[in-house]
Amino acid sequence: MRPWVLLSAALLLLVLLQEALPHVIGQPANSKRPKEHGENKIFNKKVKPKAPKMKERESADSSLKSQSILTQVMDKGRFQKLAATLSLSAGQSIELRCKGSNITWNYPSYLDTFKDSRLSIKQLDRYSQLSLANSTAADTDKEELFVPTPSYFEIVYLNPDKPAVIPCRVTTPSAKVTLHREFPAEEIEIDGIDIIYDAKKGFVYQHPTSDHKGIVYCKAESQGAPQISIKYHLLYVEVPKGPPSATIVASFSRVKLSESVHIICTVLGEPDVDVNFRWQYPGQEFERPVIIQNFWRLIKRGIGHTTRISKSVLLVEDFEAKDAGNYICIAQNLQGETTVATKVELN
Numbered sequence: 001m002r003p004w005v006l007l008s009a010a011l012l013l014l015v016l017l018q019e020a021l022p023h024v025i026g027q028p029a030n031s032k033r034p035k036e037h038g039e040n041k042i043f044n045k046k047v048k049p050k051a052p053k054m055k056e057r058e059s060a061d062s063s064l065k066s067q068s069i070l071t072q073v074m075d076k077g078r079f080q081k082l083a084a085t086l087s088l089s090a091g092q093s094i095e096l097r098c099k100g101s102n103i104t105w106n107y108p109s110y111l112d113t114f115k116d117s118r119l120s121i122k123q124l125d126r127y128s129q130l131s132l133a134n135s136t137a138a139d140t141d142k143e144e145l146f147v148p149t150p151s152y153f154e155i156v157y158l159n160p161d162k163p164a165v166i167p168c169r170v171t172t173p174s175a176k177v178t179l180h181r182e183f184p185a186e187e188i189e190i191d192g193i194d195i196i197y198d199a200k201k202g203f204v205y206q207h208p209t210s211d212h213k214g215i216v217y218c219k220a221e222s223q224g225a226p227q228i229s230i231k232y233h234l235l236y237v238e239v240p241k242g243p244p245s246a247t248i249v250a251s252f253s254r255v256k257l258s259e260s261v262h263i264i265c266t267v268l269g270e271p272d273v274d275v276n277f278r279w280q281y282p283g284q285e286f287e288r289p290v291i292i293q294n295f296w297r298l299i300k301r302g303i304g305h306t307t308r309i310s311k312s313v314l315l316v317e318d319f320e321a322k323d324a325g326n327y328i329c330i331a332q333n334l335q336g337e338t339t340v341a342t343k344v345e346l347n
Contacts, residue, residue, distance in 0.1 A: 069099040073129075093133045103128035145170050145220040145227045157272050157306075158208035158236040167202040168218035168229050175222035179203050182215040182231065210236040235298075235306040237271050243336035244275055244310075248329050254347040255319045261344055262315045265329035269308055271298055276332045277312035282325030291315040321346055 071079045072086075073095040088094060098105075105121060105128070120131040147169040158164045170177055177197060179188040190197055196204050205212055213236045218229040244267040255261045267275045277294055296310040312331075316323050324346040330339050 071097050073097060088135050090136055092135055093131070094135065095129065095131045097127045097129050099127050101126070105130050145172060145175050145222055146218070146229045147171060152230050153233065154230060155233050155235060155271075157270070158205065158210075158212055158234055159270070160208060164205040164208045164212075164234070165202050166205075166216060166218070166232050166234075168220075169202055170199055170220055170222075172222045173199045175199075175220045177218055177220045180217055180219060182217065188216065208236065212236070235271065237306050244269060244331040244333050244338045246329065246331040246338045246340045248327070248340040248342045250327065250342050250344050253343070254345050255323075256347045257319060257321075259319050260315065260317045261319055261323075262313050263327045263329070263342060263344070265312045265314075265331060265340065267310045267331050267338075269310065269333065271306055271308040273308070273333050275310040277310075278330040278332070279312070279314050280326075280328040280330070281314065281316075281323075282327075283316070283320075283323050286322055288316075288320075288323065291317070319346070 070082045072082050074080050079097070082096065086094065103123065107119070107130075118133045118135075120129075120133075122129045154167075156164055156166055166179065168177060168179070177199075179190065179195075179197075180186065181188055188195070190203070194206050196206065198204060203218070213234050215231055215233050217231045220227050220229070246265060246267045248263065248265045250261060250263045252259075252261050263281075265277060265279075269275060275296070277292075279290075279292065281288070281290065283290070291314070293313045293315070294311070296308055298306055299309055310331075312329065314327065314329075324344060326341050326343050328339060328341040330337055332338075
């Protein structure tokens with residue numbers, strides 16, 4: 001097996017000093033706080049059907065792209081947004097660029113101590129360039145054994161028909177890593193068959209069962225005091241795969257003029273599978289404004305079983321004659337889509 005090097009973005013921490021480019025306006029979108037277990041995701045929008053303005057959409061996309069200030073230089077002059085973690089084969093080189101007129105880089109201190117000629121930093125007019133040639137395992141900061149993560153608690157879903165990974169990845173491949181259950185407090189036996197350890201992935205449950213659920217963490221040791229990883233909440237799920245199982249219901253089947261009515265489309269599915277909703281309704285052709293709210297939450301169904309309930313609610317205010325008719329909900333996931341409908345009449 002070839003030795004390899006795992007570089008975390010935290011080890012290449014950059015500090016922008018004095019003059020940063022004026023168009024850099026904040027953190028990338030993926031730096032938002034991750035949702036905690038059981039927390040609802042809610043999206044509200046008022047819909048008035050219109051043809052999209054392509055120029056505005058293109059302008060928004062280009063604005064998002066301009067927020068990335070750290071890139072990796074690929075072959076043939078190509079550039080790629082830097083991932084949170086880089087895995088390199090030993091001997092591989094890397095070149096990074098950061099936009100700005102006065103940039104300071106942070107990297108393992110021994111590279112300065114020994115005046116390592118493999119490291120090169122150049123400040124140009126519009127960016128700073130860091131190059132590291134012939135990488136080795138020593139180039140990873142050994143003071144931090146676990147690859148940094150954006151949160152202190154993560155959810156891992158245990159699905160009976162696919163392996164589950166507890167991503168306790170280490171920066172030093174030779175580190176001794178063990179898996180522990182929080183309650184009851186015990187070390188989990190790694191038999192190399194049902195549960196294996198891969199330094200590049202973490203602990204892998206080959207055939208997850210409900211017996212594996214609970215809260216676990218990893219411990220790593222490498223020539224010093226042991227370090228503890230973040231905690232992982234293992235949730236067992238058992239939901240049939242396939243297109244969404246959707247239902248639809250209206251608050252009233254017959255509505256008077258000027259009253260309000262809401263139509264609810266509901267899907268039960270796997271906790272980690274997103275569901276997208278689309279609506280068709282009578283007033284759509286008249287550009288009738290409606291309010292649509294989408295949200296989801298995790299629920300327990302029996303001992304050790306968790307599933308996800310996703311809902312889309314369409315609200316029609318000040319009901320008019322043109323609002324009477326069929327309300328159609330189309331729910332879609334990776335396996336397909338399901339269409340359900342209900343009729344609302346004028347009373």
